[in-house]
């Protein structure tokens with residue numbers, strides 16, 4: 044599996060850093076007052092993110108760790124980290140990091156045929172295509188292998204029927220990796236196939252879901268006999284669990300902050316935690332001198348620093364083969380827990396400014412973020428599932444009992460394929 048590829052005569056990191064610094068100053072718009080997350084929120088359809096990504100691509104600073112033959116730069120993780128550090132003062136299309144580049148681009152790189160990689164990777168890296176993941180279903184997301192959306196083969200065409208849910212940003216995307224059951228007569232892990240699905244086509248209906256924050260980021264999709272050509276199978280037919288397991292590895296890596304395909308500051312994970320915005324918050328309500336508030340600011344900083352060290356240490360240990368790839372669940376779990384704590388700290392510092400705010404007040408977004416505080420503990424697999432992975436696959440404790448493990452899927456009791464509400 045290639046997660047990173049380096050050109051033969053890669054430029055050394057320090058000269059790359061200086062070149063990136065000069066290029067960024069010349070070409071990228073500066074962040075003025077707004078974070079990359081704020082900019083992404085205002086750019087609901089991703090038009091501006093695609094534009095920024097194209098500037099990076101044309102300048103030779105997109106897809107730094109993707110191989111040159113697929114539109115990347117073939118550089119190392121150290122180059123990527125240097126670029127991310129340098130890009131701090133600039134607007135960056137961080138919304139394309141997860142899942143488009145770091146999860147789906149990475150999985151395509153691992154399992155795509157030459158034709159699939161040549162067709163899609165340069166467009167993913169230039170921002171011409173945005174990809175999302177269609178994994179979770181209304182009947183449940185944690186038991187991913189228990190999915191009931193099906194793809195029935197007819198010659199060289201599969202017909203997709205069923206429904207997916209909680210797909211982040213599907214309305215603004217072009218393609219999805221969709222998991223579907225292609226053989227119900229074998230145990231659940233053995234009869235799944237992964238497909239590259241063109242999202243906007245007849246038979247695919249997308250409904251945006253309004254969230255408590257007012258955002259419409261989540262979607263539910265309904266598939267009504269959607270044709271998928273056999274050349275859009277990713278990996279082998281009925282062996283989609285192998286592809287899905289790798290996708291989940293990339294997801295843990297990305298959500299934990301360790302992926303080589305994350306570019307720019309403000310991607311999800313503990314890296315978003317920023318001391319100065321807490322200081323500004325405390326200043327705005329006159330509590331910066333309060334020792335209890337100062338403790339909270341220090342706690343956030345400590346969590347952030349420990350997270351960075353944990354991510355780097357785990358990534359190195361995986362690379363050196365000291366721990367299995369599933370150890371990515373450790374920084375992933377830590378990131379989810381500290382991100383939730385960070386939202387609580389925001390609220391504690393805001394005090395009475397949290398539930399009520401004036402238009403444009405800094406408390407507004409922080410209060411809305413609090414409503415989403417548990418998102419990081421579910422997206423990419425819940426905290427409980429990460430703990431299961433750590434105990435069973437990293438610490439090699441006994442596996443959880445599963446009654447359906449060796450049973451043909453069509454003999455297991457489960458919910459029916461959901462249909463579109465009429």
Ligand SMILES: Cc1cc2nc3c(=O)[nH]c(=O)nc-3n(C[C@H](O)[C@H](O)[C@H](O)COP(=O)(O)OP(=O)(O)OC[C@H]3O[C@@H](n4cnc5c(N)ncnc54)[C@H](O)[C@@H]3O)c2cc1C
Pocket residue numbers: 175176177178179180182183184185186207208209210211417418419421422423424425426427428431443
């Ligand atoms: C911010 C965010 C973004 C998301 N983006 C996407 C996306 O782009 N695409 C997509 O397909 N999905 C996405 N999801 C969905 C996400 O993957 C699921 O929410 C998650 O996998 C859990 O599935 P579920 O919500 O169906 O909960 P369930 O699977 O129904 O679980 C309910 C509860 O039971 C616990 N539980 C279940 N099984 C076990 C077990 N064996 N041991 C211990 N506890 C267990 C879970 O931890 C959870 O607390 C996103 C979710 C969030 C919050």
